[in-house]
Amino acid sequence: MKIDDYMPSYQFSEFHQLHIAVSPEIVYQITCRLDLRQxxxxxxxxxxxxxxxxxxxxxxxDGLELTLKDLTEKAGFxxxxxxPNQEIVLGRVGQFWxxxxxxxxxxxxxxxxxxxxxFAKAICNFYIxxxxxxxxxxxxxxxxxxxxxxxxxxxxxxxxxxxxxxGLIRIAxxxxxxxxxxxxxx
Numbered sequence: 001m002k003i004d005d006y007m008p009s010y011q012f013s014e015f016h017q018l019h020i021a022v023s024p025e026i027v028y029q030i031t032c033r034l035d036l037r038q039x040x041x042x043x044x045x046x047x048x049x050x051x052x053x054x055x056x057x058x059x060x061x062d063g064l065e066l067t068l069k070d071l072t073e074k075a076g077f078x079x080x081x082x083x084p085n086q087e088i089v090l091g092r093v094g095q096f097w098x099x100x101x102x103x104x105x106x107x108x109x110x111x112x113x114x115x116x117x118x119f120a121k122a123i124c125n126f127y128i129x130x131x132x133x134x135x136x137x138x139x140x141x142x143x144x145x146x147x148x149x150x151x152x153x154x155x156x157x158x159x160x161x162x163x164x165x166x167g168l169i170r171i172a173x174x175x176x177x178x179x180x181x182x183x184x185x186x
Contacts, residue, residue: 002081002089003141006112007123010143011152012159014167017139018174022181024128027136028085030181031126035067039176045169076103080111085128092122095151097158117148120155126177138177140170 020027036042071077072090081089091111095102095118106114114121124142131137144159146152 001125001127002083002087003123003125003127003143006080006089006091007121007143007145010123010145012144012146012155014142014163014170015139016141016167016170016174017137018178019131020136020138020178020181022136022185023134024130024136025085026184027138027177027181028128030177030184031088031128031138032068034173034177034180036173036176038180039172042169042172042176045165045172076101076105078106078108078111080108080123087128088126090124092124093119095154096120096122096162097154115145115147118151119148120144120146120151136181138174140174142166142170 068079068088072079076092076094078091078093079088080091081087091108093104093106093111093114102119104119111121111123122142122144124140127139127141129137129139144155146155
C-alpha cells in the first residue's frame with residue numbers, strides 16, 4: 001500500500017473496512033467523485049469539526065460540496081498519491097488540537113519528509129482491492145505522527161475527544177461510497 005511509503009511508523013491510527021458488491025473499478029470511480037453532501041450525518045460531523053464552514057466558498061448559500069476535490073482544494077487536505085483503481089492517499093499537516101486546526105499547506109512532494117516540531121502529520125487512504133466473486137474490499141486507514149513532546153501530549157488529549165467522531169466519519173464515508181457504488185450499477 002502507498003500509505004506505507006508516506007508513513008511507515010506512527011503513534012496513532014484508525015482502520016475501517018467494508019465489503020461492497022460491485023467491481024473495484026466502480027468503487028474507485030465513486031470514491032474519486034464522491035459527494036458527501038448526500039449524507040446528512042457526514043455533513044453534521046464535518047460541521048461540528050469546522051471543515052464545512054472553513055471550506056465554504058464566500059457568499060455560498062449551500063456550502064461545501066464535500067467532494068475529494070473540495071477537501072483537497074478548500075479544506076487543507078493534500079492529495080499525496082493515487083494508484084488508479086487501487087488507492088488514494090491524502091495528507092494533512094497542522095496543529096489539529098487548535099480550534100482552527102492550525103493547518104499548513106505544503107506541496108504533496110514534501111509531505112513524506114515533513115517533521116516540524118510542534119505539529120502533527122496525518123496520512124489517510126482509501127484502499128480498494130478485489131474481493132471474492134467480483135466484489136470489492138474498501139478500507140480506509142488514518143495514521144498520525146506528532147513531532148515534539150508537547151505536540152504529542154496535545155494531540156493525545158485531542159484524539160481522546162475526537163477519535164470516536166473521526167471513526168464515525170470514516171465509517172459513514174465507506175457506507176456512502178457503498179451506497180453510491182450500488183446505485184451506479186442499477
